[in-house]
Amino acid sequence: MKVELEKGVDIVSDLGGLTSIEEAKKLIESKCDDDNKKKFSTIKSEKAILKIGNAVALLQPDNIWINSSSEADLQNTRDRAIENGEEFKVVNGHTCHFDLPEDQGRLVTQTFYIVNDDEDISVLAKKEPRQVSYDTIKDGMTGAMKGRTMNINFWNRGPVGAKAAIPAIMITDSLYVVHSGNILYPTCYESFDAEVERAGTFFFNLHTYADLSSENIDKARIYMDRSWQTTYSMYCTYAGNTLMLKKGNHRFHVDDATYYRNFEQLSEHMFITGMTGPGGRKTFIAGAAPSGCGKTTTAMVGTDFIGDDLAQMWIEDDGTVRAVNPEIGIFGIVKDVNREGDPFLMKALRGDIEAEVIYSNVLITEDGTPRWEGDGDEPPKAGKNFQGEWFEGKTDKDGKPIPMSHPNSRCTLYGTSIDNYNAKLANDPAGVPVKVITYSGRDSDTMPPVWVAKNADEGVVIGASIQSAATATEVGAAGVRRQPWANQPFIPGPLADYMASQLKFFNSDKIKEKPIMAGLNYFLTVGARGGEAGSTKLLGEKRDVNPWLSWLERRANGDVKAIDTAIGYLPLYDDLKAIFKETINKEYSEELYNKHFSLYADNIIARIDLQTEAYQQEKDCPPVIFEIYSAQKKALEELKAKFGSVISPAQLIEVGSADA
Ligand code: SPV
Numbered sequence: 001m002k003v004e005l006e007k008g009v010d011i012v013s014d015l016g017g018l019t020s021i022e023e024a025k026k027l028i029e030s031k032c033d034d035d036n037k038k039k040f041s042t043i044k045s046e047k048a049i050l051k052i053g054n055a056v057a058l059l060q061p062d063n064i065w066i067n068s069s070s071e072a073d074l075q076n077t078r079d080r081a082i083e084n085g086e087e088f089k090v091v092n093g094h095t096c097h098f099d100l101p102e103d104q105g106r107l108v109t110q111t112f113y114i115v116n117d118d119e120d121i122s123v124l125a126k127k128e129p130r131q132v133s134y135d136t137i138k139d140g141m142t143g144a145m146k147g148r149t150m151n152i153n154f155w156n157r158g159p160v161g162a163k164a165a166i167p168a169i170m171i172t173d174s175l176y177v178v179h180s181g182n183i184l185y186p187t188c189y190e191s192f193d194a195e196v197e198r199a200g201t202f203f204f205n206l207h208t209y210a211d212l213s214s215e216n217i218d219k220a221r222i223y224m225d226r227s228w229q230t231t232y233s234m235y236c237t238y239a240g241n242t243l244m245l246k247k248g249n250h251r252f253h254v255d256d257a258t259y260y261r262n263f264e265q266l267s268e269h270m271f272i273t274g275m276t277g278p279g280g281r282k283t284f285i286a287g288a289a290p291s292g293c294g295k296t297t298t299a300m301v302g303t304d305f306i307g308d309d310l311a312q313m314w315i316e317d318d319g320t321v322r323a324v325n326p327e328i329g330i331f332g333i334v335k336d337v338n339r340e341g342d343p344f345l346m347k348a349l350r351g352d353i354e355a356e357v358i359y360s361n362v363l364i365t366e367d368g369t370p371r372w373e374g375d376g377d378e379p380p381k382a383g384k385n386f387q388g389e390w391f392e393g394k395t396d397k398d399g400k401p402i403p404m405s406h407p408n409s410r411c412t413l414y415g416t417s418i419d420n421y422n423a424k425l426a427n428d429p430a431g432v433p434v435k436v437i438t439y440s441g442r443d444s445d446t447m448p449p450v451w452v453a454k455n456a457d458e459g460v461v462i463g464a465s466i467q468s469a470a471t472a473t474e475v476g477a478a479g480v481r482r483q484p485w486a487n488q489p490f491i492p493g494p495l496a497d498y499m500a501s502q503l504k505f506f507n508s509d510k511i512k513e514k515p516i517m518a519g520l521n522y523f524l525t526v527g528a529r530g531g532e533a534g535s536t537k538l539l540g541e542k543r544d545v546n547p548w549l550s551w552l553e554r555r556a557n558g559d560v561k562a563i564d565t566a567i568g569y570l571p572l573y574d575d576l577k578a579i580f581k582e583t584i585n586k587e588y589s590e591e592l593y594n595k596h597f598s599l600y601a602d603n604i605i606a607r608i609d610l611q612t613e614a615y616q617q618e619k620d621c622p623p624v625i626f627e628i629y630s631a632q633k634k635a636l637e638e639l640k641a642k643f644g645s646v647i648s649p650a651q652l653i654e655v656g657s658a659d660a
Pocket residue numbers: 105106239240241246247290291292309331473
């Protein structure tokens with residue numbers, strides 16, 4: 001069901017109580033010095049002015065600071081973040097910020113969609129009736145900025161002028177949030193009105209850290225009001241909970257693409273990267289993976305890195321699928337980031353090149369060096385982290401060792417600090433043409449490392465079927481869960497609506513060059529593929545990502561044939577052998593290939609059964625998904641009857657074809 005815009009009470013406007021532009025302007029100006037008054041005069045959108053005025057009336061700051069994103073304002077942000085203690089200096093001119101121990105990831109149980117009566121949302125999301133949210137916001141936000149400065153930021157989700165970009169206003173009292181936003185989003189201060197005009201809308205975000213403390217963590221809330229494209233965040237600082245352009249507005253952007261863009265746009269939890277293929281051609285890949293499953297590392301394997309978290313896609317008039325990254329920086333997990341697996345990122349993080357970096361929730365040693373689990377150096381003996389002093393052997397109250405850094409500790413830096421970032425293309429409103437779409441999860445025992453859908457419907461179903469082990473990005477999450485399109489935490493509406501829009505997009509006649517759609521999985525374990533029972537060692541290495549992406553690059557350009565199987569097209573051994581050698585100089589054995597690409601029919605069938613059952617709970621689910629699941633299951637059962645439950649590539653060729 002289409003989310004109805006401007007339905008119900010707009011909470012901030014109602015609580016602020018201002019109804020005229022004049023009143024709003026007067027109140028805003030009364031909190032501005034001359035410089036800020038002048039900066040604010042650039043903004044003409046009446047809707048924006050009224051809404052900002054109401055935010056001021058609600059939060060009652062002492063004064064207002066307008067972020068024009070000038071060099072002086074960027075420096076002002078850095079300075080004030082240090083002055084107010086939200087950040088402190090570490091080595092290499094970098095800074096560090098600590099979130100509360102309870103606020104180390106997205107607070108999923110305290111995150112809600114504000115809904116009107118009878119509104120459908122995803123069965124996997126939490127909702128709260130508008131009036132309940134209204135009362136909580138009133139309690140938490142009224143006068144919350146007394147004695148503080150309100151910072152007003154005008155940022156864009158995407159390059160200014162891009163078809164799928166939408167401007168946003170972010171209001172916050174946190175300088176850490178402003179500083180992070182400066183690094184992560186292009187400014188649209190100068191072009192705000194024009195962007196509102198072009199996009200037809202803007203997102204509005206309010207954050208206050210309020211009376212922040214561990215004792216008050218129960219008061220933390222992250223609210224998304226879909227009807228008014230407005231977010232409210234309070235009593236927390238973790239960027240995923242507070243820098244609402246990221247996941248808060250991504251959710252609105254998903255609504256926008258799903259319901260309002262004629263099925264010509266998608267808003268995805270995907271990296272974007274380019275691979276250079278034979279003859280120097282460049283092929284762009286957009287890939288979905290759940291939080292904490294290696295999206296950043298995968299993106300940086302490309303020769304032309306564009307983005308590591310989000311993708312706004314659209315069908316261009318020339319029939320290509322194009323994508324922009326709504327961000328210009330990285331808010332990346334540092335756990336296991338080291339020189340071997342992430343050489344470009346490490347150059348920036350370790351000060352080999354000049355870069356502006358904000359660390360969060362890492363360990364800082366006495367000499368100011370940021371340290372984290374898996375950074376590749378000799379572990380430190382002591383330091384301080386978000387829990388205070390840390391020393392080797394420190395245990396919690398249950399006697400469990402406390403790691404030196406949180407598994408979701410992060411680094412925030414500009415894309416331009418990464419050697420293979422293609423800044424020219426990343427900032428181009430025309431986007432990059434996408435020829436490969438990938439979907440991946442943290443799957444230890446079921447799907448092969450790479451397989452390609454035979455058509456758009458099957459491609460959408462690969463995305464619908466992602467399963468993944470929980471990661472540290474969500475507070476309190478555990479177990480293996482469904483992660484449809486790796487976008488599930490950010491899909492506000494029913495999954496059936498989202499699926500229908502994906503099917504319409506990828507089957508559109510307007511697309512002249514259909515991207516290939518593939519599953520990717522580099523989390524298979526030795527134990528699950530006939531090795532030592534229970535071994536969780538990876539069947540392969542982190543650097544194998546490059547050959548998998550390179551094979552897809554070749555496949556998208558028609559250079560390689562494949563095996564036609566029940567689940568899609570699989571690579572041939574000889575092609576992979578050559579690609580492994582060429583890209584990472586690795587001898588790829590046929591034995592390893594057979595482990596990687598044998599189909600484990602029982603596991604795949606179990607997965608199909610689980611997904612079928614889950615989607616049967618969704619109202620109005622497009623029937624094609626059930627048709628595909630049942631056809632795949634039938635084909636796998638036939639294979640199993642003939643060959644047993646593990647079917648080798650040679651056997652797949654025997655019944656299929658190696659010429660697909
Ligand atoms: C993720 O968890 O997917 C992130 C970081 O990209 S957050 O901002 O928390 O969403």
